[in-house]
Amino acid sequence: MNFLEKLTSAVRKNESRLCIGLDPDPGLMPGGVGVFEFNKAIIDATCALVCAYKPQFAFYEALGQEGMDALRRTIRYIPPEIVIIGDGKRGDIGNTSRAYARALFDDLGCDAATVNPYLGFDSVQPFIDYHEKGVFILCRTSNLGAADFQSLLCQTAEGARALYEIVARKAEEWNKYGNVGLVVGATYPEELKQVRQSHPDMPLLIPGVGVQGGDLALTVRYGADSSQDRMIISSSRQIIYASREKGFALAARRVAEMVRMQINEELSNLNPAV
Numbered sequence: 001m002n003f004l005e006k007l008t009s010a011v012r013k014n015e016s017r018l019c020i021g022l023d024p025d026p027g028l029m030p031g032g033v034g035v036f037e038f039n040k041a042i043i044d045a046t047c048a049l050v051c052a053y054k055p056q057f058a059f060y061e062a063l064g065q066e067g068m069d070a071l072r073r074t075i076r077y078i079p080p081e082i083v084i085i086g087d088g089k090r091g092d093i094g095n096t097s098r099a100y101a102r103a104l105f106d107d108l109g110c111d112a113a114t115v116n117p118y119l120g121f122d123s124v125q126p127f128i129d130y131h132e133k134g135v136f137i138l139c140r141t142s143n144l145g146a147a148d149f150q151s152l153l154c155q156t157a158e159g160a161r162a163l164y165e166i167v168a169r170k171a172e173e174w175n176k177y178g179n180v181g182l183v184v185g186a187t188y189p190e191e192l193k194q195v196r197q198s199h200p201d202m203p204l205l206i207p208g209v210g211v212q213g214g215d216l217a218l219t220v221r222y223g224a225d226s227s228q229d230r231m232i233i234s235s236s237r238q239i240i241y242a243s244r245e246k247g248f249a250l251a252a253r254r255v256a257e258m259v260r261m262q263i264n265e266e267l268s269n270l271n272p273a274v
Helices: 003-014 035-046 059-061 066-076 094-107 122-126 144-150 161-176 189-198 216-223 248-270
Strands: 018-021 051-053 082-088 110-117 135-141 151-158 160-162 180-184 204-206 233-235
Touching: 003 051, 003 082, 003 110, 003 135, 018 248, 035 066, 035 248, 051 059, 051 066, 051 233, 059 066, 059 082, 059 180, 082 094, 082 135, 094 122, 110 122, 122 135, 122 161, 135 144, 135 161, 135 189, 144 161, 151 161, 160 161, 161 180, 161 189, 180 189, 189 204, 189 216, 204 216, 216 233, 216 248, 233 248
Parallel strands: 018 051, 018 233, 051 082, 082 110, 110 135, 135 180, 180 204, 204 233
Antiparallel strands: 151 160
16 A cells, blocks of 8 residues: 555545644653653544644654654554654755665655755655655745745746745656655645645645644645545644643543544535535
């Protein structure tokens, strides 16, 4: 089963386009709970409500060997029918990217990765060459400083285009195996709308709802594809840190249920037959 097939299966089985970011921050976690135990509780409480989990590697790397051990245990614990997106935003010269791709896909066993395209095609190709894996290329990210570069106008044969538009177009060209998607933040709904209109069938990983303030209704309206299977809406802190008390996993489940329900309601508004 390739990445798109696994994603579609998870979306339909759980009736969910929700991805939960597993970003363990000891400063926000309940006291006395280890990283793996925290993740395990979140997964147990929410695995029937999501299509994907997205561990952000920085939170594990910052904790040294203990954190990396927790990352490996977490990835192994996630139910096999749920998509795992390794969020490392890797990208380097070809030889280094090949090592990054092996680490993400062969060693850790992720189903997809986030990739930085700044170095061009040879930095992305090693990931794309894993035909069965998903590759989400950073396009219009959710952070405030994204506009510093991503909105810059660049001259093309068709006239001036924003850099993020050029990245999206290149990603479409590179998508010869059907395994390339784009990262587009919910915090920039007009750009999300433009990317989806220009690339109607590409999978979109959409961070930025919840704590970052992205509008969920606009995100669904502008990010949904015609099949409604290729939109992954990611939320991290809003869900996993819903409570710092003993019942943190139950609190996370309640928020995940609410977000999933809101997404599905918005999809139904787009297509009453759904």
